[in-house]
Amino acid sequence: MLEPFLFFVFAVLAVSGGLGMLISRSPIASSLWMVMGMIAIAGLYLTLNAAFIGAVQILVYAGAIMILFLFVIMLLNLDETPRLGTVDWRKGAAFVLGVAVLAQLLTVVAVNLPGAARPTGTSPADVARVAQTDVTALGVSLLTDHAFSLEIIGVLLLGATIGAVLLAKKKLV
Amino acid sequence: MDLTWYLSLSAVLFTIGVLGVLLRRNVIVVFLSIELMLNAVNLTLVAFSQSFGDVQGQILVFFVIAVAASEAAVGLAIVIALFRNTLSVNVDEMSLFRG
Secondary structure, eight states, X not given: OHHHHHHHHHHHHHHHHHHHHHHOSSHXXXXXXXXXXXXXXXXXXXXXXXXXXXXXXXXXXXXXXXXXXXXXXXXXXXXXXXXXXXXXXXXXXXXXXXXXXXXXXXXXXXXXXXXHOOBSSOSHXXXXXXXXXXXXXXXXXXXXXXXXXXXXXHHHHHHHHHHHHHHHSSSOO | OBHHHHHHHHHHHHHHHHXXXXXXXXXXXXXXXXXXXXXXXXXXXXXXXXXXXXXXXXXXXXXXXXXXXXXXXXXXXXXHHHHHHHSOOBGGGOOGGGO
């Protein structure tokens, strides 16, 4: 009863966050709409019983990445972009392409899934499986099966930090 | 909730991201749209992970978020470097490789 309600609330918030990002003229407003969308997606993770991913989503996406975007926008001191209203053939083609992508994705979902889809988190077996996907199982799998990947991610983040500092410096060495 | 609902929502979010990349000319908004597409795919991964009762999907999402964080850092540094040279964030004016 509660779960479909929460799903629709968070789905509306996520889609309106995306649309607000797409439509608003100022980049700051786009970023703030996007923060709302990110938090709504974190709520969707909670309805999927993925609490850890939801927390990471809020900390990393809504916190760190969006603050980085806002920081760069304010550093560049941008003006508002011109209104999206003028319609030329390129925007029309882009819109048609976007709708084609949506139709394709929804066709794949509609054709392939009704037989295979099962409701999530309802039957006792589902509840038992959910208990296995809690944060303990996630941490154990991360540090045993995927320990090497975890180290590689650490090196990647270090490399990205150094690369970002080098790229944004006044003069490249 | 049915898995189909989550996948349909994810398709809608992905399409909004595609439209943002195609319609907007501001490079920062294009970047935000790419982040939205990454989020849409993360949502499908978590939905499948929940549906199959397998934790591997969530681990993949964890790695995708880490790579997205480093991508955002490097990408925004490139935006700053380009802005210093062209004084613009319009993708139409970034035609250095076009010859």
